[in-house]
Amino acid sequence: MEKVIKPMSGYLALVLSLALLCCGIFCIVSGADRSVTLVVMGVICFIAFGFFIKGLMIIQPNHSRVLTFFGRYVGSVKDNGLFFINPLYATYKISLRSQNFQGQTLKVNDKMGNPIEIGAVIVWKVSDTYKAAFEVVSYTDYVSIQSEAAIRHLAVSFPYDNLEDENADITLRDGAEKVNQILEQELSERLAPAGISVQEARISHLAYASEIAGAMLQRQQATAIVAARTKIVEGAVGMVDLALKKLSEENIVELDDDKKAAMVSNLMVVLCGEKAATPILNTGTLYQ
Numbered sequence: 001m002e003k004v005i006k007p008m009s010g011y012l013a014l015v016l017s018l019a020l021l022c023c024g025i026f027c028i029v030s031g032a033d034r035s036v037t038l039v040v041m042g043v044i045c046f047i048a049f050g051f052f053i054k055g056l057m058i059i060q061p062n063h064s065r066v067l068t069f070f071g072r073y074v075g076s077v078k079d080n081g082l083f084f085i086n087p088l089y090a091t092y093k094i095s096l097r098s099q100n101f102q103g104q105t106l107k108v109n110d111k112m113g114n115p116i117e118i119g120a121v122i123v124w125k126v127s128d129t130y131k132a133a134f135e136v137v138s139y140t141d142y143v144s145i146q147s148e149a150a151i152r153h154l155a156v157s158f159p160y161d162n163l164e165d166e167n168a169d170i171t172l173r174d175g176a177e178k179v180n181q182i183l184e185q186e187l188s189e190r191l192a193p194a195g196i197s198v199q200e201a202r203i204s205h206l207a208y209a210s211e212i213a214g215a216m217l218q219r220q221q222a223t224a225i226v227a228a229r230t231k232i233v234e235g236a237v238g239m240v241d242l243a244l245k246k247l248s249e250e251n252i253v254e255l256d257d258d259k260k261a262a263m264v265s266n267l268m269v270v271l272c273g274e275k276a277a278t279p280i281l282n283t284g285t286l287y288q
Contacts, residue, residue: 004077010081016052020052057083062095069088101121103144106118109155118155120147120151122147127196153186154179158170172203
């Protein structure tokens, strides 16, 4: 369990270190030819100088140090500045800054078995220095491997789109924020044992694999064309019905069933055709 501690300031130890260094140099130089005692004092000052220097520790902003004493966890320092600790402590530096992870694009099968390419961008940071230092061998490798596993699991849990699964509530292509929330939640659960908190996770790349991309594109185009044609036909039927009702209500012309059928056929061709119709003027009677 993480234990945050605050060691004593290191400025006094720094001043003492410089004083001992100066004193040691003075004693060695002064007693080199005259007094062995001064030389011994100079050596003692150098030893004390090394002791204080070894205990000085500088922590940059958004960094931390994990302290151990002969294999026993002492605590974690998360404040920044100059500090003095027991020189016998072993220190392990861990950054607390937010970091981005963007792995390689993965090729996996979606829920329907279609090969797709998927990639994600993950923003994470260390929240528990004890777990990051001692619960896993390398927390950066742990983030990389678990992130890839979470992305693969997300891909096989949902279809790419609803072309094959029309009843799917969530798809990778249309899920957007919901899919990102599911990915972020799963990553948080996977990375929690390493003391990692996930700040954001988003799908950065999503596409069909190259071997089926062409076929799926044609399928999507065909679906779009059918949907568009359906709307056009519905609109055309409404317009024909309106035209017949108007002609009948205002007594503009009397049409028998055959002429109504011919008129409906002509209007449907004009309204549903892809190209503009070429008009033909009838110079005879209505029935010629």
